[in-house]
Amino acid sequence: GIQVEQSPPDLILQEGANSTLRCNFSDSVNNLQWFHQNPWGQLINLFYIPSGTKQNGRLSATTVATERYSLLYISSSQTTDSGVYFCAVDASGGSYIPTFGRGTSLIVHP
Amino acid sequence: DSGVTQTPKHLITATGQRVTLRCSPRSGDLSVYWYQQSLDQGLQFLIQYYNGEERAKGNILERFSAQQFPDLHSELNLSSLELGDSALYFCASSVEWTGTAPPYGYTFGSGTRLTVV
Numbered sequence: 402g403i404q405v406e407q408s409p410p411d412l413i414l415q416e417g418a419n420s421t422l423r424c425n426f427s428d429s430v431n432n433l434q435w436f437h438q439n440p441w442g443q444l445i446n447l448f449y450i451p452s453g454t455k456q457n458g459r460l461s462a463t464t465v466a467t468e469r470y471s472l473l474y475i476s477s478s479q480t481t482d483s484g485v486y487f488c489a490v491d492a493s494g495g496s497y498i499p500t501f502g503r504g505t506s507l508i509v510h511p
Numbered sequence: 512d513s514g515v516t517q518t519p520k521h522l523i524t525a526t527g528q529r530v531t532l533r534c535s536p537r538s539g540d541l542s543v544y545w546y547q548q549s550l551d552q553g554l555q556f557l558i559q560y561y562n563g564e565e566r567a568k569g570n571i572l573e574r575f576s577a578q579q580f581p582d583l584h585s586e587l588n589l590s591s592l593e594l595g596d597s598a599l600y601f602c603a604s605s606v607e608w609t610g611t612a613p614p615y616g617y618t619f620g621s622g623t624r625l626t627v628v
Contacts, residue, residue, distance in 0.1 A: 434617060436619075441621075442599060442621065442622050442624070443513075443619070443621050443622075444601065444603075444619035444622075445513075445619075446617055446618060446619075449617075487554065489554075489617075498544070498556050498559060498567050498569065499556070499617065500556070501553060501554040502553075503553050504553070
């Protein structure tokens with residue numbers, strides 16, 4: 402099946418810093434989503450982004466499907482951004498079931 | 512509130528027992544997905560139902576089963592529980608899946624934390 406690798410696995414920031422999270426995938430995809438899991442375990446869909454660039458407030462995401470990677474940018478980070486960020490893809494020609502990466506654990510200190 | 516409701520939020524049970532986890536999808540969503548999240552395996556897809564029918568199967572053990580009812584709520588049954596089944600179990604729902612275009616708006620419930628002792 403499709404492989405999804407996220408980097409870095411862990412990230413510690415000071416409030417106000419910017420960061421870039423990366424998701425590499427091994428095959429062409431129908432769909433790519435970014436999720437945030439907060440410290441209470443809730444999974445929130447951030448972006449549905451099979452290609453191109455999207456922005457939502459301090460977050461933005463870019464997917465370059467031809468090169469099989471996606472980037473999630475967090476600007477002016479806040480303590481509420483802490484948690485785990487997951488990338489999930491479903492492979493072209495597949496069953497549209499997302500395969501999740503192992504995530505990037507982000508801690509933002511005040 | 513994501514619109515996807517999972518009950519119970521926490522469950523503690525003994526090895527060998529059977530439990531049922533319940534999920535009500537977001538209004539209008541016909542597809543329900545079950546995932547298991549453990550520390551060593553990450554988020555693993557278990558099974559998908561679409562409008563009452565099983566649509567796709569992932570890494571679901573034979574001791575586990577699921578169904579989706581006419582009112583679209585779904586139940587995940589876990590039997591002969593082992594210590595290793597301790598995990599967060601998530602349900603997600605999505606808008607109608609036509610089979611010719613991918614679904615979007617994948618929404619997760621808040622999960623059921625299962626502890627097997």
